[in-house]
Amino acid sequence: MAQAQKRNKPELESGEKSRISIGKIFCFVSPEIVLFSILFFWFLYAVVDARLIFQARDKLFLLNLYYFTDFIGEPGLLLEWVDGLLVQLCYAGWPGALLLSVILWSLLASTNHFMNKVAGGRRFGTWIIPGVVLMGLYADYYTHTSILVGTALAMTAANGWIQAGKWPRGAHFLLFSALALALYYVAGSEALCCFSACCLISEALIEKRLRIAGGMLLVAVLIKFGVDVALRLFDPATDHFLLPAKEEFLSTKTGLQSAVLLYAYFPVCAGIVAAGRLFAPRFFNSMSTGKKGLIINSALGVAALVAALGTGLHALNRETKTLLLVDYCAEHRLWKEVLDNAATLSVEVYDQCSYANHNVNRALYYRGELPSRMLSFRQNSRWLLASYNQLDGEYRLIRIPCDFCIDVGRVNEAEHLALEMVEKWPSGAALKRMAWIKMIKNQPEAAKVYLKNLTDDLVWRKWARNWLQRLNQDPSLSNDFEIQEIRQLMIDEDDLIKTVTFPDLGKPSINFSAGLRSQLEHNNRNRMAFEYLMTQYLLTGNLWAVASLFPLLDQFSYEDAPLYEEAILIFGITQPDAMTITPAGEVYFGNHQINPRTIERFMRVKTIVTHFGGFTPQAAAQTAKEFPGSYFEYYIGVEAGGARE
Amino acid sequence: MSKRISKKTLGLIVWGALALSAIGAWWMNQPRLPAKWEEVQRLPNIFPDYCNTVIPPNIAPLNFKVNEVGNDYRVRIYGENGEEILLSSRRGKIIIPPKPWRELLLKNRGGQIQLEVYVKSEKGGWQHFEPVENAVAQENIDSHLAYRLLGSVCNMYNRIGIYQRNLETYEETPVVVNERGGCINCHSFSNNDPNLFSFHVRPGSASAGENIPAAMIGVRDGRAEQFKTTGAPGYISWRADGKAVAFALGMPRQIFRSHGPEIRDVFDCKSDLAIADTSTGQASASPEIQKADHLETFPCWSADGKTLYYCTAPTQWSDEIPMDSDGIKNTMFDLMRIAYDIESDTWGEPEVVLASADVGKSLIEPRTSPDGKYLLFCMSDYGGFPINQESCDLYMMELSSGAYRRLECNSDKTDSWHSWSNNSRWIVFSSKRDNGLFARPYICYIDEEGREHKPFPLPQKDPDFYDTFLRTYNLPELVSGPITLSQEELLDAYIPPEMVDDSSVPWRQESTSYQ
Structure with missing residues (x-):
């Protein structure tokens, strides 16, 4: 009886009722935490744009048993599974944002309730720091959800355990052991440490049951090593997909710092709250109750909202967001939006990220603006054509040159790129491309392997089912217009002799320009190959090559191709015989009549160059002022000593 | 006293009913061959293709999927010697229990085993396909x-x-x-x-x-x-x-x-x-x-x-x-x-x-x-x-x-x-x-x-x-x-x-x- 009284002492002191009351529920559903979670949702949905989290972190996630069993062979790996699910839910935006907000709410509410219990009364603001930190973290698109989910599980478990304080000691101890076991297996050692430390602080400092606390510590250690040994002996993972183990987020500086900060925060906070209860109970109680408490609570709530929003907005990298948005729009073939967003990117971004340039050029091509507006954007000839070596380890972006290769008809190169992506960055997008390539190549059985996997992908399942059905009806897909169009662009015999060079005993290297030339030789109506080759030649100043391709111009029926005409007029300065001027003053290169407006502009540029004494910086500046985005500006700028791009 | 007896009786009735239901459910779930069927003059379409091959006597069960349209599937595997294996599936996935399979193969080493497939069509009638015959080799394969x-x-x-x-x-x-x-x-x-x-x-x-x-x-x-x-x-x-x-x-x-x-x-x-x-x-x-x-x-x-x-x-x-x-x-x-x-x-x-x-x-x-x-x-x-x-x-x-x-x-x-x-x-x-x-x-x-x-x-x-x-x-x-x-x-x-x-x-x- 005495023991029971002693055990119940903290609750009696705090004046709490043992039964669950509406007030208690309301306490758990603290309005400030609910408000904070709503703010977090809004931040993720509207400011961060949860769709871009998917764009940045898309990786393979399949809702089937095989995939799941890849994640059960190592403690903490299930958090990776949950992360995959959350990232997929971000594809549609709000579902991901909503679920992340609910998890955040459970973390903050559990923290709040746990700390109140440790304090023996209400303690305001214990949830603010993790809330603000998480808001800051989620301003970064690459933040791994394992930190949020792991801490939420740890604190929910700790809260559950402390709420069961009135259970018989044996049962309470067993509950701790069961929770520790489950937590370690699901969320790993960081979560186990966080949970155990919080429980130990309560048991040792508040309940003053040092022996039990010692037992709990021992159990936690035994669980860790016991589970490790058990999993080593009986590995239940099927390794069906052989996915990379834990993502490397925690090995990054930001990841590690945030993980240490968050996981350590809860036991430290519990320790401080317990110390406050032990050494200055009146002070803390006076701060938490009555009118004063209400004022402090309100002030802290408002401060938390402001601080979190400020942190989130400050931490958000707008250029990263725009870059991801460009990529998102390109992935969904929203070409106008690609160009609108890309126009706001800084020059530095173009210089650092090859895929920005790739996306912009594809958007220009599909909008028919590559021959006219290409130089309105930052260009880089090194990054123009397909290569994954330039992606600096961002293997998920291999899909960008892969798409280009498909569209231009270099489907085997596209397959090479897609296979590299499947291996290094397995994702639904990678499997989708492999399936598409295999369908184009008329290899339906291989396509089906990828499609059948994709039927369990939350994002691509509808697409996959549709194509599976079509393949079952017509394995060669001979009636599909898009596939037939690409098949017509594909070469019908190997052209390695033209495209690959073999350095003496070294690794063979591919010349992709040669590949495009080969595409044009095969099918001279391949507009994409033509325009990309022209772009390559314009950017490298290879006007002879421009002139050699120029005769193909008329078969593409351009309304206007000023950049090509400008280049050919410059070429005509050194090769006047190549141009024909009719008595009527019309200028021809071959059979192509140069647009009189282009000639007019050319004459003006000529005047500028003559006025400033040749290709001088002054001439370049004046040309840039009068004809921005023209090939005249680009060419004279380079000749005047500027960079090639 | 009478109240106590009635509680006991009630308990017995409940437990008895539960046990009977369990036995009934088990019995109902036992695969049985259909009583009537229509003959189909071809081999069933199964994946992987385990038709008319030679298999080692020590191989693991050749589980397969029946790729025929239907909503109930029955399979009978038997040989000249040993007990036949009867299996049923709603989706056509046939998972063969290892122990009876092993015994069947060992008893038919050097002989044949047959595999009969029955498919219940969506209209409700059963179809019976030509039996798949596989030879069991005399010699084991490496383990x-x-x-x-x-x-x-x-x-x-x-x-x-x-x-x-x-x-x-x-x-x-x-x-x-x-x-x-x-x-x-x-x-x-x-x-x-x-x-x-x-x-x-x-x-x-x-x-x-x-x-x-x-x-x-x-x-x-x-x-x-x-x-x-x-x-x-x-x-x-x-x-x-x-x-x-x-x-x-x-x-x-x-x-x-x-x-x-x-x-x-x-x-x-x-x-x-x-x-x-x-x-x-x-x-x-x-x-x-x-x-x-x-x-x-x-x-x-x-x-x-x-x-x-x-x-x-x-x-x-x-x-x-x-x-x-x-x-x-x-x-x-x-x-x-x-x-x-x-x-x-x-x-x-x-x-x-x-x-x-x-x-x-x-x-x-x-x-x-x-x-x-x-x-x-x-x-x-x-x-x-x-x-x-x-x-x-x-x-x-x-x-x-x-x-x-x-x-x-x-x-x-x-x-x-x-x-x-x-x-x-x-x-x-x-x-x-x-x-x-x-x-x-x-x-x-x-x-x-x-x-x-x-x-x-x-x-x-x-x-x-x-x-x-x-x-x-x-x-x-x-x-x-x-x-x-x-x-x-x-x-x-x-x-x-x-x-x-x-x-x-x-x-x-x-x-x-x-x-």
Whole structure:
């Protein structure tokens, strides 16, 4: 009886009722935490744009048993599974944002309730720091959800355990052991440490049951090593997909710092709250109750909202967001939006990220603006054509040159790129491309392997089912217009002799320009190959090559191709015989009549160059002022000593 | 009192009802053949195709899926001896219980088993298909299969490992996986012995720019050790007595074809052969198998260990002639053999077994049967890396007569990387017949007359397994038991290059120039 009284002492002191009351529920559903979670949702949905989290972190996630069993062979790996699910839910935006907000709410509410219990009364603001930190973290698109989910599980478990304080000691101890076991297996050692430390602080400092606390510590250690040994002996993972183990987020500086900060925060906070209860109970109680408490609570709530929003907005990298948005729009073939967003990117971004340039050029091509507006954007000839070596380890972006290769008809190169992506960055997008390539190549059985996997992908399942059905009806897909169009662009015999060079005993290297030339030789109506080759030649100043391709111009029926005409007029300065001027003053290169407006502009540029004494910086500046985005500006700028791009 | 009795009675009634319901449910769930059905005059469409083949008496259950439209499926498996197995499924997935299956096969060893499929159509009537007949061979297959599992990789790879699969169950365990990065390949066994084998390891990541020398790890007497070779010792062949290993020191390169179903193509810039005495570590090589103007590769010992079979092709490039894709396509290997006496370390003269010029194909991957009667090899349109060529097929030569023929078990896709069972009655090979991209192991019975029978894929517990499996089975090798050394023991045998004493290895200096 005495023991029971002693055990119940903290609750009696705090004046709490043992039964669950509406007030208690309301306490758990603290309005400030609910408000904070709503703010977090809004931040993720509207400011961060949860769709871009998917764009940045898309990786393979399949809702089937095989995939799941890849994640059960190592403690903490299930958090990776949950992360995959959350990232997929971000594809549609709000579902991901909503679920992340609910998890955040459970973390903050559990923290709040746990700390109140440790304090023996209400303690305001214990949830603010993790809330603000998480808001800051989620301003970064690459933040791994394992930190949020792991801490939420740890604190929910700790809260559950402390709420069961009135259970018989044996049962309470067993509950701790069961929770520790489950937590370690699901969320790993960081979560186990966080949970155990919080429980130990309560048991040792508040309940003053040092022996039990010692037992709990021992159990936690035994669980860790016991589970490790058990999993080593009986590995239940099927390794069906052989996915990379834990993502490397925690090995990054930001990841590690945030993980240490968050996981350590809860036991430290519990320790401080317990110390406050032990050494200055009146002070803390006076701060938490009555009118004063209400004022402090309100002030802290408002401060938390402001601080979190400020942190989130400050931490958000707008250029990263725009870059991801460009990529998102390109992935969904929203070409106008690609160009609108890309126009706001800084020059530095173009210089650092090859895929920005790739996306912009594809958007220009599909909008028919590559021959006219290409130089309105930052260009880089090194990054123009397909290569994954330039992606600096961002293997998920291999899909960008892969798409280009498909569209231009270099489907085997596209397959090479897609296979590299499947291996290094397995994702639904990678499997989708492999399936598409295999369908184009008329290899339906291989396509089906990828499609059948994709039927369990939350994002691509509808697409996959549709194509599976079509393949079952017509394995060669001979009636599909898009596939037939690409098949017509594909070469019908190997052209390695033209495209690959073999350095003496070294690794063979591919010349992709040669590949495009080969595409044009095969099918001279391949507009994409033509325009990309022209772009390559314009950017490298290879006007002879421009002139050699120029005769193909008329078969593409351009309304206007000023950049090509400008280049050919410059070429005509050194090769006047190549141009024909009719008595009527019309200028021809071959059979192509140069647009009189282009000639007019050319004459003006000529005047500028003559006025400033040749290709001088002054001439370049004046040309840039009068004809921005023209090939005249680009060419004279380079000749005047500027960079090639 | 009466109240207490009525409670007891009530309890009894409840428990009795529950027990009866459970028994009823169990009884109702027992598969039974339909009373009436309509005959369908064809074999049922099942996947994998386990129809009319020869199966080993010790193989794991051949679970399959009935690809016929219906909403209830019944299957009866029976033989002349033993109890029949009745199975039912709502979705057509037939999972055979291992114990009755094993008993049925053992009791029908050397006989036949039948498989009858009944499908309930959507209209409600049952259909009965012609029974599938499979022969059960008299001879067992080796209990284990060791293979390499990897993605359909090009330059970059993630996880590559050698795994072993118990053929009598579905248990698959990793033997050695590249958890420390790098590549692991070319496992080879002496006489299918799991305690006498080797594999090639290249730690680190070549794609990350790490240039880490390769090594050969050998296992014998229950421990693993690094053999003193450098370069890239691949395509290893053990003499049946384990006294020597022959290996190729190649310099492989990869190119990507811009047209055709397969994009990858691999060739050796240079390749020579060498032999190592496993007891002394001494190397030996005849100049005939290390010709500078020839590529020599794919060594294979004869069953008696007195002859080394290998493949050779004139190098299509030199200091004067640059390497190009035409040269690669013109590389045609001949099948050769050379006598070797290990006691006196003397070599005979090389002789042509089959010339590529005579058959118009490149001849590669010779593997002699353990009974010494047959030589199984590949023919492909060109080159020395058959797994990437659709044209690659398996051929078998009777060594006593030199007569050879294309095996009927080939498909229109790549069939290669073959291996013999210890009793020479079974072969396993990698085939891309299912989809042209991922190779799967196929098991084929070779009868006493040397005739092959219809092959079947390695059975899996889940019949849908191959539908979604995104990895390829490479180099399946039959082994007579499990490999018991742990992965750590195998990987720890690797010695970093700076710790290896170069002086004791005669061919080391030559091979290092290949790196």
